[in-house]
Amino acid sequence: MLRVKSRTGESVQQMIRRFKKLCEKEGLIRDMKRNAYYEKPSEKNRRRMRKAQRMSNY
Numbered sequence: 001m002l003r004v005k006s007r008t009g010e011s012v013q014q015m016i017r018r019f020k021k022l023c024e025k026e027g028l029i030r031d032m033k034r035n036a037y038y039e040k041p042s043e044k045n046r047r048r049m050r051k052a053q054r055m056s057n058y
Helices: 012-026 028-034 041-057
Strands: none
Touching: 012 028
């Protein structure tokens, strides 16, 4: 669970901006988009294999 405490003299917009950056760092937005629709197990495996292959090329 992410929490953002307000800093002295910080506006609400700045807090929201910091919160969004934390969400991106933690990968929450990516996970939410991935879970927004059903992905077949075969497609998951195919995606993982492609990612592993890309990583081994570097």
